Amino acid sequence: MNPIPVIAIDGPTASGKGSVAHLVAQALGWSVLDSGALYRLTALAALRRGIAVEDAPALAQAAARLDVRFQSECIYLKGEDVTDAIRQEQVGNLASRIAGYPDLRRALLERQRAFRVAPGLVADGRDMGTVVFPDAPLKVFLVAAAEARAKRRHKQLINKGISANIEELLQDLRARDARDMQRAAAPLKPAQDARELDSSCLTLEQTVQAVLDMWKVISAY
């Protein structure tokens, strides 16, 4: 058994997983893995190279060959800072579409597991608890009402100076939820031993505290 603990935080798009994972990792002094970034990086690389969304083998190859560097808050693709570029809706949507290809997911598996370093890892995504770190001692399934998530995403984009329409975001988000949940390969679903946390009516700080409280109980055993 791997002695390095992992807190897996899975959930639908815009449920706040990323922010919660970063703050929990900061509080514990652990590393963090934003697994969605790897799917987004693959999507961005595909867009730039003009790889068709139907070309599963070429996409899996692009995932296997990703030249990526995570450095503090920034993400580099082939040395270029793409931290903001991968957050565009177009990239997120393509990431969700190509994430259904099993070979592409396999190509990213070891890359994700390599983030597991002492003293611990907080990993966020869709299949952290079910596929990538099935032995994680704490698995959180973070949910929030679609309307609450659309509002958060809207605020995030506006703050970044990107224009956005809340109704379109809500539609997009529902489509992405459906695709992430219905795909055959590693669909979005809670692991059997996951604890569901609904953040619809919680602040970010309260959500982080709830995860830290769960960890405190588990790590005391």
Ligand code: DC
């Ligand atoms: O978490 P995110 O919105 O950045 O992820 C973008 C897409 O990548 C998401 O719609 C589905 C895919 N993804 C996945 O299939 N598995 C993960 N562990 C993380 C993301």
